[in-house]
Amino acid sequence: MLCYPGLFKFSCLVVFVMSGTACYRDAAPTLSPHGRIDDPRLVESSGLAVSRVHENVMWSHNDDGRPLLFALSFTGEAIRRYEVPGVENHDWEDISADNNGNLYIYDNTARMDDPLTGYIYAFPEPDPFVDEEIEAVTTFPIRFPDPGLDIETLIVRDSSAYLVSKPWDGSLPRVYFVESLEEGTAEFIATIPHRAMITGGDISVDGERIALSSYRALFIFKRSEQGEEPLRSEPLVCQLNAGQVEGISWDGDTLLLTSEQGNIYLISESNWSSHKAPFQVPPLVNVPRIELEPSVEIPLSEWESGAWILAKEGRGEQAVQAVQAVRARLAWSQVGFHVGIELPWDLTIAPLSEEIPKDLDHWFEPGRVYLMVNPKGDRPTDYGEYDRCVVIGRFDDGRIGGEARFLRPATVIEHRELRPGWLSVEEEGQRLLITVLKGTPGMGALEQGREIGFNLLVLGRDGERISWVPLTTLFSWDAPSLWGSVRLEK
Secondary structure (H helix, E strand, O other), X not given: OOOOOXXXXXXXXEEEEEOOOOOOOOOOOOOOOOEEOOOOOOOOOOEEEEOOOOOOXXXXXXXXXXXEEEEEOOXXXXXXXXXXXXXXXXXXXXXXXXXXXXEEXXXXXXXXXXXXXXXXXEEEOOOOOOOOOOOOOEEEEEEOOOOOOOEEEEEEEOOEEEEEEOOOOOOOOEEEEEOOOOOOEEEEEEEOOOOOOEEEEEEOOOOOEEEEEEOOEEEEEEOOOOOOOHHHOOOEEEEEEOOOEEEEEEEOOEEEEEEOOOEEEEEOHHHHOOOEEEEOOOOEEEEOEOOOOOOOOOOHHHOOOOEXXXXXXXXXXXXXXXXXXXXXXXXXXXXXXXXXXXXXXXXXXXXXXXXXXXXXXXXXOOOOEEEEEOOOOOXXXXXXXXXXXXXXXXOOOOOEEEEEXXXXXXXEEEEEXXXXXXXXXXXXXXXXXXXXXXXXXXXXXXXXXXXXXXXXEEEOOOOOEEEEEOOEOOOOOOOHHHOEEEEEOO
């Protein structure tokens, strides 16, 4: 949801660095996408349901806009597109299939006008090879005991349903059970014992297994020998690194996933049962150790290290021009980790804001410079408990400086500290030198040849963003696969 193509005009620069132990190389083998969604109108696969009536058919939808339902093959070819009659798409977050030939869509309106009510739309599954329209839709209002929940997971079993929250504050996801869709009362029954932003779920045909997806992991729950509900058990966990996965569904013992980037992944039982899920290895670039600390007065062309030019990736010629307009080099020394940048002539660093943004939607404003540090290095599965963010900009006296924001995992700012002592920021004309000092928590990686996740963003005057990591121009706060990696050479 925070992925941005590059555009040409800029007004500020944004830098993200995540430090800590990188887990990308050894946790699981790389699994290639099984297919890719080819319908251009399905711009964000927000939910997924494998048909229990038709072979090699799955259903998906966008999370807002027109109330469209898409029938796809398992490799992403478009079969048919339907407009769901009599309803609107306020915030469609998931779709579920039952064993009786019906489909159900959850509209996440509890985050909007009525903080205690969401809606489930139910209708008979059409035959995408024959039927041209969807029959009449039944709407079930769902009343929650807690207000304003972000629910992105719907799992229907017979005439009942599970709904799972997606917490943005680092708390444990909450499970709600609706015993009767017609009665519509959601009862809180459990929490998922892992911090995660749950984005989708599905139950197997026999009701014995439930799978939940998040940006960092898959969770597979099995019914216990005592017959206890699956979501009350301890799950099997698979680290996940496949972009922003939003949809998940069972096909027998196999799991299918879809991401906002349009990729489709197929995970066999042999993989998920051995804790192996799609794991895209991020680009890796070696960063040399230099003997002399670089200076902001020295042009990048005279650094001892090799240069990185912003990845020539994006949409159209303007994106290519834009990425050529900003150059950067990386190195490390006995002092710390250095990011040197040469800015375009018309790019200026904006002043620091006096207000702390209240939510993630307001984190990425024009005129900001951000440095992200994760000392603990545990982001691949859970949020980093010790995440912090440094905002770099100008103080009232016009000098460059930084403000450290300490996060309550992973998006809520708990408190902030001006001018942290472990950060150095210098400028000379259009050159900028940012150094994360050696004593910074988590930067022990400098002496151990470990990897550090890295991403650079440039924000334009109107909020346009271009992202820099090796080989990709995508960025996501929550999806590790959209970060690059740098290895600090000895």
